[in-house]
Amino acid sequence: MPEHILITEKLSKSFPSGGSELAILHGIDLKVVQGSTCAIVGPSGSGKTTLLGLCAGLDSPTSGEVILAGRKLGGLSEDERAQVRNESVGFVFQNFQLIPTLTALENVLVPLELRGEKTSNAADLAHDLLVDVGLGERVTHFPSQLSGGEQQRVALARAFIGEPAILFADEPTGNLDGESSAMVEEMLFELNKAKETTLVIVTHDRELADKAGMVLVMRDGRIVETTSA
Numbered sequence: 001m002p003e004h005i006l007i008t009e010k011l012s013k014s015f016p017s018g019g020s021e022l023a024i025l026h027g028i029d030l031k032v033v034q035g036s037t038c039a040i041v042g043p044s045g046s047g048k049t050t051l052l053g054l055c056a057g058l059d060s061p062t063s064g065e066v067i068l069a070g071r072k073l074g075g076l077s078e079d080e081r082a083q084v085r086n087e088s089v090g091f092v093f094q095n096f097q098l099i100p101t102l103t104a105l106e107n108v109l110v111p112l113e114l115r116g117e118k119t120s121n122a123a124d125l126a127h128d129l130l131v132d133v134g135l136g137e138r139v140t141h142f143p144s145q146l147s148g149g150e151q152q153r154v155a156l157a158r159a160f161i162g163e164p165a166i167l168f169a170d171e172p173t174g175n176l177d178g179e180s181s182a183m184v185e186e187m188l189f190e191l192n193k194a195k196e197t198t199l200v201i202v203t204h205d206r207e208l209a210d211k212a213g214m215v216l217v218m219r220d221g222r223i224v225e226t227t228s229a
Contacts (some may be wrong), residue, residue: 004067005166006032006055011064013050024050025221026066032214034165037192037199039045039209042218046204048094049170051218055200056089056168059156069165069200086115090164092188094171095149098143104130104154105139111162119143129157134185149180166198173205185211 005133011028014021025047030144040048053059055066057073066073069088073081089095090111098107108126130139133153143151152172159167172188175179185208192199201212217225 004031005034006030006071007067008051008055008201009065009067010178011051011054011066013047013059014062022077023221025061027052028090030055030216030223032166032198034198034201035150035196036214037189037201037211037212038214038216039201039203040216040218041206041209044204046217046218047221048179052168052200052202056091057085068211070180086111089160090162090163090167090168092152092159092172093156094169094174096143096148096175098151098154099157100143103140104135104146107143107154108158108161110158115162116221126157126161128137129161130154132191133157134183142168147180149176149183152176152180152184156184156191157188158194160197163195164197166200167192169201171203171211172201173208174204181205181208 004220008028010031012023013025014023018226029050040051042048049194054061055068056065057068071084073084076084080152097109105123105126107128109122117124127139133156135150135153138150146154169188175182176184188199189211199212201208203209213228215227217221
Protein backbone atom coordinates (compact mmCIF):
# COMPACT_ATOMS: atom_id res chain seq x y z
CA MET A 1 0.00 0.00 0.00
CA PRO A 2 1.42 3.45 -0.90
CA GLU A 3 2.50 5.86 1.86
CA HIS A 4 -0.24 8.26 0.75
CA ILE A 5 -3.50 6.36 0.47
CA LEU A 6 -5.21 9.43 -1.01
CA ILE A 7 -3.81 12.22 -3.19
CA THR A 8 -5.68 14.93 -5.05
CA GLU A 9 -3.97 17.17 -7.60
CA LYS A 10 -5.53 20.48 -8.64
CA LEU A 11 -8.99 18.98 -8.14
CA SER A 12 -11.84 21.16 -9.39
CA LYS A 13 -15.57 20.60 -9.84
CA SER A 14 -18.17 22.73 -11.60
CA PHE A 15 -21.84 22.22 -12.44
CA PRO A 16 -23.94 23.84 -15.20
CA SER A 17 -26.11 26.61 -13.77
CA GLY A 18 -28.29 28.98 -15.75
CA GLY A 19 -26.24 28.79 -18.90
CA SER A 20 -22.90 29.15 -17.09
CA GLU A 21 -20.73 27.05 -14.82
CA LEU A 22 -21.04 27.09 -11.02
CA ALA A 23 -17.64 26.29 -9.48
CA ILE A 24 -17.87 24.15 -6.35
CA LEU A 25 -14.20 23.20 -5.85
CA HIS A 26 -11.12 25.15 -6.91
CA GLY A 27 -7.80 23.33 -7.42
CA ILE A 28 -7.71 21.17 -4.29
CA ASP A 29 -4.31 19.64 -3.47
CA LEU A 30 -4.43 17.06 -0.71
CA LYS A 31 -2.34 14.18 0.63
CA VAL A 32 -3.55 11.73 3.27
CA VAL A 33 -1.05 9.30 4.79
CA GLN A 34 -2.02 5.64 5.07
CA GLY A 35 -3.30 4.88 8.58
CA SER A 36 -3.93 8.52 9.53
CA THR A 37 -7.13 10.31 10.49
CA CYS A 38 -8.34 13.42 8.68
CA ALA A 39 -11.38 15.63 9.27
CA ILE A 40 -12.82 18.10 6.77
CA VAL A 41 -14.84 20.95 8.26
CA GLY A 42 -16.44 24.13 7.00
CA PRO A 43 -19.81 25.82 6.58
CA SER A 44 -22.61 24.36 4.49
CA GLY A 45 -21.90 24.91 0.80
CA SER A 46 -18.13 25.01 1.25
CA GLY A 47 -17.63 21.89 -0.88
CA LYS A 48 -16.91 19.29 1.82
CA THR A 49 -19.26 16.56 0.63
CA THR A 50 -18.41 17.23 -3.02
CA LEU A 51 -14.74 16.75 -2.21
CA LEU A 52 -15.49 13.53 -0.32
CA GLY A 53 -17.46 12.13 -3.25
CA LEU A 54 -14.66 12.90 -5.69
CA CYS A 55 -12.03 11.37 -3.40
CA ALA A 56 -14.08 8.18 -3.10
CA GLY A 57 -14.62 7.93 -6.84
CA LEU A 58 -18.37 8.43 -6.55
CA ASP A 59 -18.20 11.35 -8.98
CA SER A 60 -15.72 12.66 -11.54
CA PRO A 61 -13.94 16.01 -11.32
CA THR A 62 -14.17 18.73 -13.95
CA SER A 63 -10.39 18.85 -13.88
CA GLY A 64 -7.56 17.48 -11.78
CA GLU A 65 -6.80 13.99 -10.55
CA VAL A 66 -7.58 11.69 -7.64
CA ILE A 67 -5.13 8.91 -6.75
CA LEU A 68 -6.81 6.44 -4.41
CA ALA A 69 -4.98 3.41 -3.03
CA GLY A 70 -2.33 3.86 -5.72
CA ARG A 71 -4.83 4.04 -8.59
CA LYS A 72 -5.45 7.12 -10.73
CA LEU A 73 -9.22 7.35 -10.93
CA GLY A 74 -9.35 9.69 -13.90
CA GLY A 75 -8.56 7.05 -16.47
CA LEU A 76 -10.93 4.43 -15.07
CA SER A 77 -14.42 3.50 -16.18
CA GLU A 78 -17.30 3.59 -13.70
CA ASP A 79 -17.04 -0.19 -13.29
CA GLU A 80 -13.30 0.09 -12.64
CA ARG A 81 -13.84 2.85 -10.06
CA ALA A 82 -16.47 0.66 -8.41
CA GLN A 83 -13.90 -2.13 -8.24
CA VAL A 84 -11.41 0.17 -6.49
CA ARG A 85 -14.10 1.15 -3.98
CA ASN A 86 -15.06 -2.48 -3.48
CA GLU A 87 -11.47 -3.49 -2.78
CA SER A 88 -10.21 -0.52 -0.76
CA VAL A 89 -13.00 1.75 0.53
CA GLY A 90 -15.54 1.73 3.34
CA PHE A 91 -18.36 4.23 3.86
CA VAL A 92 -20.38 5.59 6.78
CA PHE A 93 -23.23 7.97 5.93
CA GLN A 94 -25.31 10.41 7.95
CA ASN A 95 -28.54 8.53 7.18
CA PHE A 96 -27.08 5.05 7.88
CA GLN A 97 -28.22 3.53 4.52
CA LEU A 98 -29.00 0.12 5.97
CA ILE A 99 -31.14 -2.25 3.90
CA PRO A 100 -34.50 -2.36 5.72
CA THR A 101 -35.34 -5.95 4.78
CA LEU A 102 -32.07 -7.33 6.18
CA THR A 103 -31.17 -8.01 9.80
CA ALA A 104 -28.26 -6.26 11.47
CA LEU A 105 -26.06 -9.29 10.81
CA GLU A 106 -27.12 -9.51 7.17
CA ASN A 107 -26.48 -5.78 6.67
CA VAL A 108 -22.95 -6.16 7.99
CA LEU A 109 -22.32 -9.02 5.56
CA VAL A 110 -23.33 -7.01 2.46
CA PRO A 111 -19.81 -5.76 1.51
CA LEU A 112 -18.42 -9.30 1.55
CA GLU A 113 -21.30 -10.56 -0.58
CA LEU A 114 -20.70 -7.78 -3.09
CA ARG A 115 -17.08 -8.87 -3.29
CA GLY A 116 -18.08 -12.50 -3.69
CA GLU A 117 -16.05 -13.29 -0.58
CA LYS A 118 -18.68 -14.58 1.80
CA THR A 119 -16.57 -17.32 3.42
CA SER A 120 -17.71 -19.94 5.91
CA ASN A 121 -16.64 -17.78 8.85
CA ALA A 122 -18.12 -14.53 7.48
CA ALA A 123 -21.15 -14.69 9.78
CA ASP A 124 -18.86 -15.20 12.77
CA LEU A 125 -16.78 -12.20 11.72
CA ALA A 126 -19.91 -10.06 11.32
CA HIS A 127 -21.20 -11.21 14.69
CA ASP A 128 -17.87 -10.35 16.34
CA LEU A 129 -17.97 -6.85 14.84
CA LEU A 130 -21.50 -6.32 16.12
CA VAL A 131 -20.29 -7.41 19.55
CA ASP A 132 -17.43 -4.89 19.23
CA VAL A 133 -19.97 -2.10 18.69
CA GLY A 134 -22.15 -3.25 21.56
CA LEU A 135 -24.88 -4.95 19.55
CA GLY A 136 -24.24 -8.60 20.25
CA GLU A 137 -27.83 -9.03 21.41
CA ARG A 138 -29.31 -7.28 18.38
CA VAL A 139 -27.92 -9.32 15.49
CA THR A 140 -31.33 -10.58 14.32
CA HIS A 141 -33.06 -7.19 14.60
CA PHE A 142 -34.10 -5.24 11.53
CA PRO A 143 -33.22 -1.53 11.13
CA SER A 144 -36.77 -0.48 12.04
CA GLN A 145 -36.27 -2.19 15.40
CA LEU A 146 -33.09 -0.26 16.16
CA SER A 147 -32.52 3.29 17.39
CA GLY A 148 -30.59 5.77 15.26
CA GLY A 149 -27.46 5.23 17.31
CA GLU A 150 -27.78 1.48 16.98
CA GLN A 151 -28.30 1.73 13.22
CA GLN A 152 -25.15 3.81 12.90
CA ARG A 153 -23.21 1.24 14.91
CA VAL A 154 -24.42 -1.45 12.51
CA ALA A 155 -23.19 0.80 9.69
CA LEU A 156 -19.78 1.04 11.40
CA ALA A 157 -19.52 -2.74 11.61
CA ARG A 158 -20.54 -3.00 7.95
CA ALA A 159 -17.93 -0.42 6.94
CA PHE A 160 -15.10 -2.26 8.67
CA ILE A 161 -15.92 -5.88 7.79
CA GLY A 162 -14.10 -5.67 4.46
CA GLU A 163 -10.99 -4.26 6.17
CA PRO A 164 -10.89 -1.21 3.88
CA ALA A 165 -7.66 0.67 3.39
CA ILE A 166 -9.61 3.94 3.76
CA LEU A 167 -12.98 4.78 5.28
CA PHE A 168 -14.97 7.87 4.30
CA ALA A 169 -17.50 9.10 6.88
CA ASP A 170 -19.95 11.82 5.82
CA GLU A 171 -21.48 13.52 8.89
CA PRO A 172 -21.48 10.20 10.81
CA THR A 173 -23.10 11.77 13.89
CA GLY A 174 -25.31 14.28 12.08
CA ASN A 175 -28.59 12.47 12.83
CA LEU A 176 -27.76 11.37 16.38
CA ASP A 177 -28.39 12.79 19.85
CA GLY A 178 -25.50 13.76 22.09
CA GLU A 179 -25.18 10.44 23.91
CA SER A 180 -25.38 8.38 20.73
CA SER A 181 -22.94 10.72 18.97
CA ALA A 182 -20.35 10.28 21.71
CA MET A 183 -20.67 6.49 21.54
CA VAL A 184 -20.40 6.37 17.75
CA GLU A 185 -17.40 8.72 17.76
CA GLU A 186 -15.59 6.58 20.30
CA MET A 187 -16.28 3.37 18.39
CA LEU A 188 -15.32 4.93 15.06
CA PHE A 189 -11.86 5.86 16.30
CA GLU A 190 -11.41 2.62 18.24
CA LEU A 191 -12.20 0.50 15.18
CA ASN A 192 -10.04 2.76 13.02
CA LYS A 193 -7.07 2.18 15.33
CA ALA A 194 -7.68 -1.56 15.71
CA LYS A 195 -8.06 -2.15 11.98
CA GLU A 196 -5.29 0.32 10.96
CA THR A 197 -7.66 1.96 8.50
CA THR A 198 -7.25 5.50 7.19
CA LEU A 199 -10.20 7.65 8.25
CA VAL A 200 -11.51 10.71 6.39
CA ILE A 201 -14.47 12.45 8.06
CA VAL A 202 -16.67 15.28 6.81
CA THR A 203 -18.37 16.93 9.77
CA HIS A 204 -19.89 20.12 11.16
CA ASP A 205 -18.94 18.91 14.64
CA ARG A 206 -15.65 20.60 15.54
CA GLU A 207 -15.33 18.47 18.70
CA LEU A 208 -15.38 15.34 16.52
CA ALA A 209 -13.00 16.92 14.01
CA ASP A 210 -10.47 17.80 16.69
CA LYS A 211 -10.04 14.10 17.46
CA ALA A 212 -8.48 13.60 14.02
CA GLY A 213 -4.77 13.87 13.39
CA MET A 214 -5.28 16.42 10.59
CA VAL A 215 -8.08 18.97 10.23
CA LEU A 216 -8.81 20.70 6.92
CA VAL A 217 -10.97 23.82 6.98
CA MET A 218 -12.86 24.54 3.75
CA ARG A 219 -14.48 27.76 2.61
CA ASP A 220 -15.90 28.60 -0.82
CA GLY A 221 -14.53 25.45 -2.41
CA ARG A 222 -10.97 25.88 -1.14
CA ILE A 223 -8.91 24.51 1.73
CA VAL A 224 -8.12 27.65 3.71
CA GLU A 225 -6.47 26.10 6.77
CA THR A 226 -4.71 22.85 7.67
CA THR A 227 -3.82 21.86 11.22
CA SER A 228 -2.13 18.71 12.50
CA ALA A 229 -2.15 17.23 15.97
